[in-house]
Amino acid sequence: MEVDVDVDKESHHREQEMSNWQELEHQYFMKTVERTPITLVRGQGARVWDENGREYLDFVAGWAVNSLGHCHPVVAGAVTEQAKTLIQTSNQFYTIPQVRLAELLVQHSCLDKVFFCNSGAEACEGAVKLSRRYGHHYLNGAYEVITTTNSFHGRTLAMVAATGQAKFQQPYLPLPVGFVNVEYNNVEAIKTATTEKTCAVMLEPVQGEGGVRLPSDDYLMAVRTWCDEKGILLILDEIQTGLGRLGTLFAYQQYGVEPDIMTLAKGLASGVPIGAILAKDRASVFTPGEHGSTFGGNPLACAAGYATVKFVIDNNIAENARRVGQYFITGLEGLKQKFQFITDVRGRGLLLAMEFSSDIAGSLVTACLERGLLVNRLKPNALRFMPPLTIGNEEVDEALGILDKALSSIVG
Ligand SMILES: Cc1ncc(COP(=O)(O)O)c(C=O)c1O
Numbered sequence: 001m002e003v004d005v006d007v008d009k010e011s012h013h014r015e016q017e018m019s020n021w022q023e024l025e026h027q028y029f030m031k032t033v034e035r036t037p038i039t040l041v042r043g044q045g046a047r048v049w050d051e052n053g054r055e056y057l058d059f060v061a062g063w064a065v066n067s068l069g070h071c072h073p074v075v076a077g078a079v080t081e082q083a084k085t086l087i088q089t090s091n092q093f094y095t096i097p098q099v100r101l102a103e104l105l106v107q108h109s110c111l112d113k114v115f116f117c118n119s120g121a122e123a124c125e126g127a128v129k130l131s132r133r134y135g136h137h138y139l140n141g142a143y144e145v146i147t148t149t150n151s152f153h154g155r156t157l158a159m160v161a162a163t164g165q166a167k168f169q170q171p172y173l174p175l176p177v178g179f180v181n182v183e184y185n186n187v188e189a190i191k192t193a194t195t196e197k198t199c200a201v202m203l204e205p206v207q208g209e210g211g212v213r214l215p216s217d218d219y220l221m222a223v224r225t226w227c228d229e230k231g232i233l234l235i236l237d238e239i240q241t242g243l244g245r246l247g248t249l250f251a252y253q254q255y256g257v258e259p260d261i262m263t264l265a266k267g268l269a270s271g272v273p274i275g276a277i278l279a280k281d282r283a284s285v286f287t288p289g290e291h292g293s294t295f296g297g298n299p300l301a302c303a304a305g306y307a308t309v310k311f312v313i314d315n316n317i318a319e320n321a322r323r324v325g326q327y328f329i330t331g332l333e334g335l336k337q338k339f340q341f342i343t344d345v346r347g348r349g350l351l352l353a354m355e356f357s358s359d360i361a362g363s364l365v366t367a368c369l370e371r372g373l374l375v376n377r378l379k380p381n382a383l384r385f386m387p388p389l390t391i392g393n394e395e396v397d398e399a400l401g402i403l404d405k406a407l408s409s410i411v412g
Pocket of ligand 1: 121122208209239240
């Protein structure tokens, strides 16, 4: 069937002008999130525009997803080209984009094998399944995974059990068994929780959703040593920290450890949904039929992933995140000197947080929004900044200027 694209576009624009999207959302959508009251229709680089044409500097970036910014030409180009070539087959067949992306990830990480899925939760859940298979093969059927309090590994039922935060767990009790949550940044707690049932420890190198919490420098090494001593696996969830966000391609590189299994998602395809489990050869114990996904590794997402990761590597985007992140945190510390109610500024690379002595984060999100800056309310008393990794000091200056005004407006 022939479709007149221009007529289609025109009626789409007309419809956009006529509809009250936010009211329609309230009518049709399950209420799982308190949205910021703007409707975004376009994005480019670190900027987005709402339906009224108003421009915003985007320091939320799809929750640390748009690593190259919105609609980066290499990603848009790869998606367009792949959409005209081959979008989805099934994993019954070989396809080229997924092999190219897997090769790139293996060549630039310490891992040997890849499995693609569609989201972070799915990647973490698959990693847990993989560690259980390992437990069945090599650890007398051990199946328990030790995770940490304040962690975040996704919203599936098993990942809610893995996620050490009561607010995500309480509404869904009883939870699947096989997870033990222990204190973060405390290797002794992991040692105490380890039993003959333990097959793995799963950690975020830096906790993202849990508050942008950095561990002490020797924590991951101590956990690695313990896992080696016990013969259990170390799974690093690099869904938020990976692909350059912390200033190196992967966060584990900053802590001198290598995981046995690593999960990726978020920034992997700069906005196109994709997730990945990577594993060392010895931990890659799935056999045909034991795990799978209809859409996982589809050519469209993998073409976007390949374009993103190749651009990140070729242009040393991780180093940009390190350098600009350093500039940004220095600016945030300057604001801390100025405003007594800022109690902490922390983070690494372009994953940063600012904490306050009272619950003003919601008001600050609004005050920033009114001035054209999008930021994330991490907690009632904390903001998180996770802009595209491609930003420069100029965008940081602009954000700091708005933040300064927003903070001033709060004190009145
Ligand atoms: C560290 C970490 N793991 C897992 C997830 C879950 O990812 P998704 O929302 O794509 O399922 C997130 C999402 O914020 C995350 O930050």
